Amino acid sequence: MGKNIIVSNRLPIRVSKLNNSFEFTTTTGGLATGMKSFHSENNSLWIGWPGIGIDEIDNNVWDTLNTSLKEGGFYPVNLNNSEINDFYFGLPNKCLWPLFHYFIEYSVFSKAHWETYVAINQKFAAAVLENISAGDTVWIHDYQLLLCPKIIKDLRPDVTVGFFLHIPFPSFEIFRTFPEREALLEGVLGADLIGFHTYDYQRHFLSSVKRILRLEVNFNKITLGIREIVVNTFPMGIDYEKFNVAAKVQLTKKNSRKSELKKQIERHKKASKNSKLILSIDRLDYTKGVINRIKAFEMFLKSHPQYLEKVRLIMLTVPSRSNVPEYKQLKRDTDEIVGRVNGEFATVNWTPIWYYYRSMSFEDLIDLYSNADIAMITPIRDGMNLVAKEYVATRINNDGVLILSEMAGASKELFQALVVNPFDINSMSEAIYKALNMPLEEQQQRNISMRKRLSRYTVQRWADDFMSALNTEPQNMDNNPILHIDPSVSNEILKAYKTAKNRLLLLDYDGTLVEFNEKPNLAIPSPQLLKTIEKLIQQPNTDVVIISGRDQLFLDKWFGKMKLTLVAEHGYFIKNEKWTEKLNNNKEWIQNLLPIFNSFTDRTPGTFVEEKQNSLVWHYRKTDPELANNRAVELKTVIKSLAPESISLMDMDKAIEITNSQFNKGTAVSDIISKKNYDFTLCIGDDVTDENMFINLNEEAYTLKVGKKTTAAKYYIKNPVEVKKLLKLLAD
Numbered sequence: 001m002g003k004n005i006i007v008s009n010r011l012p013i014r015v016s017k018l019n020n021s022f023e024f025t026t027t028t029g030g031l032a033t034g035m036k037s038f039h040s041e042n043n044s045l046w047i048g049w050p051g052i053g054i055d056e057i058d059n060n061v062w063d064t065l066n067t068s069l070k071e072g073g074f075y076p077v078n079l080n081n082s083e084i085n086d087f088y089f090g091l092p093n094k095c096l097w098p099l100f101h102y103f104i105e106y107s108v109f110s111k112a113h114w115e116t117y118v119a120i121n122q123k124f125a126a127a128v129l130e131n132i133s134a135g136d137t138v139w140i141h142d143y144q145l146l147l148c149p150k151i152i153k154d155l156r157p158d159v160t161v162g163f164f165l166h167i168p169f170p171s172f173e174i175f176r177t178f179p180e181r182e183a184l185l186e187g188v189l190g191a192d193l194i195g196f197h198t199y200d201y202q203r204h205f206l207s208s209v210k211r212i213l214r215l216e217v218n219f220n221k222i223t224l225g226i227r228e229i230v231v232n233t234f235p236m237g238i239d240y241e242k243f244n245v246a247a248k249v250q251l252t253k254k255n256s257r258k259s260e261l262k263k264q265i266e267r268h269k270k271a272s273k274n275s276k277l278i279l280s281i282d283r284l285d286y287t288k289g290v291i292n293r294i295k296a297f298e299m300f301l302k303s304h305p306q307y308l309e310k311v312r313l314i315m316l317t318v319p320s321r322s323n324v325p326e327y328k329q330l331k332r333d334t335d336e337i338v339g340r341v342n343g344e345f346a347t348v349n350w351t352p353i354w355y356y357y358r359s360m361s362f363e364d365l366i367d368l369y370s371n372a373d374i375a376m377i378t379p380i381r382d383g384m385n386l387v388a389k390e391y392v393a394t395r396i397n398n399d400g401v402l403i404l405s406e407m408a409g410a411s412k413e414l415f416q417a418l419v420v421n422p423f424d425i426n427s428m429s430e431a432i433y434k435a436l437n438m439p440l441e442e443q444q445q446r447n448i449s450m451r452k453r454l455s456r457y458t459v460q461r462w463a464d465d466f467m468s469a470l471n472t473e474p475q476n477m478d479n480n481p482i483l484h485i486d487p488s489v490s491n492e493i494l495k496a497y498k499t500a501k502n503r504l505l506l507l508d509y510d511g512t513l514v515e516f517n518e519k520p521n522l523a524i525p526s527p528q529l530l531k532t533i534e535k536l537i538q539q540p541n542t543d544v545v546i547i548s549g550r551d552q553l554f555l556d557k558w559f560g561k562m563k564l565t566l567v568a569e570h571g572y573f574i575k576n577e578k579w580t581e582k583l584n585n586n587k588e589w590i591q592n593l594l595p596i597f598n599s600f601t602d603r604t605p606g607t608f609v610e611e612k613q614n615s616l617v618w619h620y621r622k623t624d625p626e627l628a629n630n631r632a633v634e635l636k637t638v639i640k641s642l643a644p645e646s647i648s649l650m651d652m653d654k655a656i657e658i659t660n661s662q663f664n665k666g667t668a669v670s671d672i673i674s675k676k677n678y679d680f681t682l683c684i685g686d687d688v689t690d691e692n693m694f695i696n697l698n699e700e701a702y703t704l705k706v707g708k709k710t711t712a713a714k715y716y717i718k719n720p721v722e723v724k725k726l727l728k729l730l731a732d
Helices: 030-041 059-071 081-087 091-100 111-131 148-155 181-188 199-213 240-251 260-271 290-303 325-345 362-371 386-393 425-436 440-456 459-470 487-499 527-538 552-559 588-603 625-642 665-673 688-695 720-731
Strands: 004-010 013-018 021-026 044-049 074-076 137-141 160-164 193-196 216-218 221-224 227-233 276-283 311-318 353-356 374-377 401-405 418-420 503-507 542-547 565-568 573-575 579-581 608-611 615-619 647-652 655-660 680-685 702-706 715-717
Touching (some): 004 030, 004 111, 030 459, 044 111, 059 074, 091 111, 111 148, 137 148, 137 459, 148 160, 148 181, 193 199, 199 216, 199 625, 240 440, 260 362, 276 362, 276 386, 290 311, 290 325, 290 425, 325 353, 362 386, 374 386, 374 425, 386 401, 386 440, 401 425, 401 440, 418 425, 487 680, 487 720, 503 665, 503 720, 527 542, 542 665, 552 573, 565 665, 588 615, 588 625, 625 655, 647 688, 665 680, 665 688, 688 702, 702 720, 715 720
Parallel strands (some): 004 044, 004 137, 137 160, 160 193, 276 311, 276 374, 311 353, 401 418, 503 542, 503 680, 542 565, 680 702, 702 715
Antiparallel strands (some): 013 021, 216 221, 565 573, 573 579, 608 615, 615 655, 647 655
């Protein structure tokens, strides 16, 4: 069984310089805490930056450090201070963090920072590739490493890769403003499984994939070439037992062992019969809604003066990115409003806000959690927020009230909390009043339900669920075991090709020989492709047929001078030496249905109609995917009710085509193979019209479908690039 490779921006331990040596300290934070048990209990290697610049420690010390890290199951990605500054404090935190949290005004894109981001992602990927073995599983975490999955998958397509985003994924309208949006999406799509904390983030991601990359999305699965990528929701839990047990221990401590903070809290409780504590814990970050929370508390004191000297807000704000201008300003604003509120309401024996700007020990955190009557966790935007879950886990008597922002991912699970809009100061103020007056029985009912959820869906369960989904073999998209073209199959085709006496190559054009283009007339063959086809034609006893939905003019322009067979409009026109029409049928139906196609085009921006001699095509690749899908269903319904029986409707790749049903690629192929005894046939196509070719060929034919879709073909091939490689192999 292979090992699990965890990849994150930071290792869960920090290396600090100590004279000519070093020391390790365990880091806190959701990911480090959450993945610690998974790392220790599994065959696992954790790759990440160790928290110190490579230029801060001598080379001989680095060797010892690396050895010590590897003994603990860690592998360092060594960055110098310049790289750290341009990477961590560059694109991730100056651009992606604010953008993904909807603070567009703080998001600043720099081309230099982007180039560093690409380079560092390549460096992390290189560290993974250096340590990977067959059968290993890679799990990449968070927004600093969005490009990593694709870099790894491109070089090691055999390796299973998972990716999890721990912050929100923004709506399409927000995400589309990022200049390198395609590269970020393509980077993440290197993963086989992509995880988010909530369904909202999953939905936003899939929407961006559909609208920006124009990929096919079916429920929570994305089709990318021959790969199927699964996107799903995995709400991260906490180590419930750790917090629950710690709260019980703190509750039974003797006075002599109580912390100063605990004694201070008890003095507050004894000062008044009905004294209450409201707890607020956050990193000092503009996404956490600290200022709005203080304003809500201020409004509460003004609206309910009877609670003066009875209710106190304990605010713990952990320093974060304190050198960044926006965070410096937030610190000044927070200090100012705390000072103003305390100045207005404080008395000799009572200060409304206890404000701590520092980290606290685990024991002090447990004291705060277990002694606070109310926890007020109201971020403006938050991927999950584990603090809310930790507070509930410490409520061993099932009392206490959680006030939680609806913008935090945790609100989707802890809906028994008092859920508030963090932008509505009035509602937050009233939530404080409601929490203070909530009957104990109601508090217990709410907390029992939330605690059951947290005790079941722990962080270990979260990790196990993700890894189980990641290692689940993808199901075939139909009942036929379709194989991917790999080197062994390519060699088998080449061997059969070499030994054959009469060869036939049946090649579709769009999506097979060339990639799709938003403007079909710009999807032209490359000089190298034309050269390859010419070489194939010149080989003895080899017949090449390009069989396409394109019209005669286009095919003649690019292939008309070659000695091959051209089939236009799905079999309606065929050219050996000159073009022949299969049937001079009545084409009145085209003029009858054209106004309907034009009407749908007028109502659906980004679509257009392609009029051929024997068919009409409505293209919708360029329009909004959801609007296009609705319009396509509507158009098909209308056409089916109006078109004569002799007309066939075909669901193409981002297009709907209607044509004469008497002729298709299958009838054209049947006609071609009836004229000669071929002992080698290779047929390649990518869409529904090509299925008619596959089913009309015998079992000995090599039939290839471009992209992983339901098909009658024997094999999948990844994309037109791989098709051209295969043809060049035969031509050479």
